[in-house]
Amino acid sequence: MAKLKIFIDQDKCVGAGQCVFAAPEVFDQREDDGIVELLAEEPEESQHGAVMQAVRLCPAKAIRVEEA
Amino acid sequence: MTPPPHRIAIVGASAAGLSTCQALRDNGYAGEIALIGAEPEPPYDRPPLSKTRSDTVACLTDVALADEAELGRLDLDLRLGTAASRLDVEGRQVILDSGTAIAWDACVIATGAAPVTLPGNGMTLRTLDDAARIGAALRAARHVTIIGAGVLGCELAALARQAGVAVTVLDPQAGPMLDRVGRQVSKRLKALHQGHGVAFHFGNGVETIQGNDAHGYTVATSDGTRLETDRVLVAIGCRPTVGWLADSGLTLDNGVFCNAFCEAAPGIYAAGDVANWHNPRFGRQMRIEHRMNATEQGMAVAANILGARRVFDPIPFFWSDQYDAKIQVHGVIDGSCDEDLLETNSQNGGFVIAYSRNGTVDGVLGWNMARALRKARALVGQDRSAVITQFART
Numbered sequence: 009m010a011k012l013k014i015f016i017d018q019d020k021c022v023g024a025g026q027c028v029f030a031a032p033e034v035f036d037q038r039e040d041d042g043i044v045e046l047l048a049e050e051p052e053e054s055q056h057g058a059v060m061q062a063v064r065l066c067p068a069k070a071i072r073v074e075e076a
Numbered sequence: 077m078t079p080p081p082h083r084i085a086i087v088g089a090s091a092a093g094l095s096t097c098q099a100l101r102d103n104g105y106a107g108e109i110a111l112i113g114a115e116p117e118p119p120y121d122r123p124p125l126s127k128t129r130s131d132t133v134a135c136l137t138d139v140a141l142a143d144e145a146e147l148g149r150l151d152l153d154l155r156l157g158t159a160a161s162r163l164d165v166e167g168r169q170v171i172l173d174s175g176t177a178i179a180w181d182a183c184v185i186a187t188g189a190a191p192v193t194l195p196g197n198g199m200t201l202r203t204l205d206d207a208a209r210i211g212a213a214l215r216a217a218r219h220v221t222i223i224g225a226g227v228l229g230c231e232l233a234a235l236a237r238q239a240g241v242a243v244t245v246l247d248p249q250a251g252p253m254l255d256r257v258g259r260q261v262s263k264r265l266k267a268l269h270q271g272h273g274v275a276f277h278f279g280n281g282v283e284t285i286q287g288n289d290a291h292g293y294t295v296a297t298s299d300g301t302r303l304e305t306d307r308v309l310v311a312i313g314c315r316p317t318v319g320w321l322a323d324s325g326l327t328l329d330n331g332v333f334c335n336a337f338c339e340a341a342p343g344i345y346a347a348g349d350v351a352n353w354h355n356p357r358f359g360r361q362m363r364i365e366h367r368m369n370a371t372e373q374g375m376a377v378a379a380n381i382l383g384a385r386r387v388f389d390p391i392p393f394f395w396s397d398q399y400d401a402k403i404q405v406h407g408v409i410d411g412s413c414d415e416d417l418l419e420t421n422s423q424n425g426g427f428v429i430a431y432s433r434n435g436t437v438d439g440v441l442g443w444n445m446a447r448a449l450r451k452a453r454a455l456v457g458q459d460r461s462a463v464i465t466q467f468a469r470t
Contacts, residue, residue: 022127022395023402024368025450040424042402042446064098064375067367067393069121069141 088186089113092348095374407439
């Protein structure tokens with residue numbers, strides 16, 4: 009499988025934290041306002057399924073992936 | 077064992093319907109998908125319509141849920157601007173208002189909900205068109221009256237204040253969002269809005285709305301108050317869109333009545349605002365009008381259509397942004413729950429509250445506490461007294 013590159017939109021993010029539930033090794037939330045932070049821009053292949061789950065679940069559609 | 081479906085009709089082209097399409101393709105389904113939407117626009121997102129400042133919701137591209145490439149990948153028989161008028165359960169087809177019949181061997185009902193209206197020209201918010209009309213109204217008005225202090229009414233009040241418009245909010249309940257967030261948070265919300273200049277009239281229903289855009293409106297309440305205002309916004313809740321199913325033979329009871337698999341009848345599923353399904357985690361039927369549920373239930377339905385046979389037992393989630401307050405709730409709470417303050421943040425005034433019923437935590441709410449709340453979700457389903465003890469120690 010190709011490499012995956014993740015793009016987050018912190019302006020769209022509503023801090024729901026669903027991405028962290030789905031892929032805790034890839035996403036985190038800022039302490040003060042809960043806005044998404046990336047822990048891994050190009051995650052391991054073992055994380056791809058969880059990342060796609062996060063993309064789907066995000067209620068603000070703030071996560072996008074591209075095959076790098 | 078029924079053979080896997082190869083023709084799937086999804087009625088309703090909003091978040092739940094699109095989520096179902098995406099999950100079907102993600103799961104490898106290669107058959108036909110007809111996606112039927114009453115609105116002319118391709119699938120778009122509704123929360124930004126009330127959660128973003130009205131002058132920033134410019135056009136469809138800001139809220140579209142799928143771009144051209146994604147719609148192409150989904151390979152849909154996309155039928156927009158046409159509502160379904162009837163579901164023929166026996167004949168396995170859905171009839172559109174154009175008269176066209178679409179055959180299916182699995183069908184998903186995702187027709188959402190429509191705002192309850194009042195006689196007399198009050199504006200409601202559901203669609204992109206509605207948002208444009210309300211945006212124009214907020215630019216034209218000096219004072220608006222909002223009927224209903226639920227989530228939407230409160231968000232509209234915040235939007236209007238941020239647009240510099242004077243606001244009065246009416247609700248027969250005793251406080252804002254009372255049945256959504258309980259007593260303590262309702263009180264905080266009331267103070268927050270009042271601090272931003274919102275005038276509240278609680279405890280009385282609306283009797284009449286009279287007037288027009290050119291000369292303004294008079295809103296009369298049950299206690300005899302008469303309010304003069306430039307525009308009236310009505311946000312008193314939604315009803316599931318099930319009129320087209322009246323003669324389908326399906327059980328319609330607060331939406332489409334479904335089992336724990338979100339199944340209304342063999343091969344017929346419901347997802348999103350319209351679905352009243354049995355959530356085994358909470359042991360009861362529920363119908364959830366939250367954005368998150370539309371996505372998750374669409375995914376669950378797609379999996380079940382393809383044979384997963386998994387119960388749908390989410391911890392529901394919703395959020396609301398008002399001024400600088402971010403309110404988030406995991407679980408199912410209302411004004412009758414026992415409320416326990418678990419955590420506070422002295423720096424920003426944030427807090428987390430647990431809501432319990434019969435000694436079990438049914439939900440947690442965070443006020444500007446997103447990160448702490450995410451961890452608190454794990455408390456849902458736990459014993460209330462154990463949770464209180466645990467937090468008293470920390």
